[in-house]
Amino acid sequence: MKFEVFVTLKKEVLDPQGKAVENALGDIGLNTIKNIRQGKYFTLEVSETDENKASDLVKSSCEKLLANQTIENFKFNKI
Amino acid sequence: MKANVIVFPGSNCDRDIKVALEKFQIHTTMVWHQEKVMPNSDLVVLPGGFSYGDYLRCGSMASKSTIMNEVIKHADKGGYLIGICNGFQILTETGLLPGALLRNKKLKFICKYVNLLIENNSTPFTSKYKKNAKIKIPIAHNEGNYFADEKTLYNLQNNEQIVLKYCDENFNINDESNPNGSCLNIAGIINKNKNVIGMMPHPERCVEDILGGTDGSGIFQSLLS
Numbered sequence: 001m002k003f004e005v006f007v008t009l010k011k012e013v014l015d016p017q018g019k020a021v022e023n024a025l026g027d028i029g030l031n032t033i034k035n036i037r038q039g040k041y042f043t044l045e046v047s048e049t050d051e052n053k054a055s056d057l058v059k060s061s062c063e064k065l066l067a068n069q070t071i072e073n074f075k076f077n078k079i
Numbered sequence: 080m081k082a083n084v085i086v087f088p089g090s091n092c093d094r095d096i097k098v099a100l101e102k103f104q105i106h107t108t109m110v111w112h113q114e115k116v117m118p119n120s121d122l123v124v125l126p127g128g129f130s131y132g133d134y135l136r137c138g139s140m141a142s143k144s145t146i147m148n149e150v151i152k153h154a155d156k157g158g159y160l161i162g163i164c165n166g167f168q169i170l171t172e173t174g175l176l177p178g179a180l181l182r183n184k185k186l187k188f189i190c191k192y193v194n195l196l197i198e199n200n201s202t203p204f205t206s207k208y209k210k211n212a213k214i215k216i217p218i219a220h221n222e223g224n225y226f227a228d229e230k231t232l233y234n235l236q237n238n239e240q241i242v243l244k245y246c247d248e249n250f251n252i253n254d255e256s257n258p259n260g261s262c263l264n265i266a267g268i269i270n271k272n273k274n275v276i277g278m279m280p281h282p283e284r285c286v287e288d289i290l291g292g293t294d295g296s297g298i299f300q301s302l303l304s
Binding site: 012013014016017020064065066068070071 | 135139143171172177178179181182184185186226227228260
């Protein structure tokens with residue numbers, strides 16, 4: 001079973017990389033694009049046939065390693 | 080006194096800290112991250128470097144290493160534990176210290192001497208310094224921007240867990256003297272039990288005049304006292 005995971009910085013955490021990307025887009029004339037926030041994207045496969053069990057494992061992997069919940073949020077979908 | 084220095088793939092200040100510890104007659108053993116058992120020691124050091132190439136988040140992989148079970152047990156028993164630079168990042172990733180270390184605000188790797196204010200000298204790691212003394216120790220990091228939510232920062236202040244703050248030559252703690260954007264100019268914090276400290280500056284690089292200074296010596300002398 002395949003999943004995709006998105007990890008993003010919490011809104012109260014500054015994202016200087018996102019800001020730098022936004023500035024660079026401005027430099028190439030795309031200056032109407034604002035509020036860029038950079039995050040991480042993972043795809044993963046779970047060798048489990050029960051979707052609920054697989055979701056629990058993905059959630060656990062996010063909580064334990066893929067995201068640091070002090071600074072990041074995560075969400076995931078089956079794909 | 081005995082110390083263990085944990086070596087992760089990508090650690091690069093492990094031998095520097097061994098040399099510094101041995102200068103102060105602290106018997107030091109290097110311990111590989113895959114070991115299941117750690118020799119008994121008074122002190123454990125998580126050294127600086129780029130464990131696991133800083134993949135995912137700095138310190139995140141190292142915090143899940145086999146040896147970390149032993150390191151956490153050592154800390155839970157009240158043993159001294161220091162995380163320097165990448166070691167500080169590992170400590171926040173394990174949850175032994177609160178908060179997280181983000182990319183430097185200006186997105187640049189910073190390698191230079193900084194002024195630090197000793198905010199708390201009643202810890203086993205800083206007792207040889209005077210309170211509110213200013214010391215000069217180098218930093219070398221890309222992710223030293225300490226972040227914690229307001230409640231955590233409030234608790235850190237209330238419990239006197241902030242040990243080191245970035246300041247300028249005139250002891251000013253402000254945005255100008257903050258090299259990396261850290262909340263409250265924080266350079267080092269300690270846990271509530273006062274046996275686990277994390278710091279971005281490198282005291283091990285600052286124990287020989289020939290290398291530019293000896294202000295880092297106080298950390299090792301404090302441990303011995």
